[in-house]
Amino acid sequence: MSIDSKEIEKLADLARLKFDQEQLGEVTDRIASVLDFIDQLHQTETQAIEPMAHPMDAVQRLRADKVTESNQREKYQQVAPATENGLYLVPKVIE
Template sequence: MAVNQSDIEKLAELAKLEISTEAAGATADSISQVLELVDQLQAADTTGVAPMAHPLDAVQRLRADQVTEADQREALQAMAPATEDGLYLVPRVIE
């Protein structure tokens, strides 16, 4: 499948892009080359070839949901300038 310059100019018009005649021609050539490569890849005989592994087929190894650190909230909040009911108080930024 070949893409010509008029196709690129029409796409540029639909996308509200300004493209020069030279750039449209170069873009058409580049896209045509990519489409030729895709056609070559699709023509390859892949019968009997097993599909490659897919990352979404993998099973996630999950760890147990266990507490591994001691509660340090009181010690950390002791350093804060202002706290109330276990929350940090900060200056108001939106009025």
């Protein structure tokens, strides 16, 4: 199995990452070698095995639908790159 630089560009786009042409070759080579390595997983027979998502097979714990946190918007927005009137600012989306 191998992967080419076109596929890497598509993945990068999905992950909102961008590589210049110079980096792309090296990234492709390195990822191809990791994917070749993980390909050995296909040698194992696992048809009857349940996938394991949690080491103790625990399920999501539920809690009562009650308000437990106070509003700390100002405190939390202090670390934001840009805010105004309690809103997060981003580049204009609609012209």
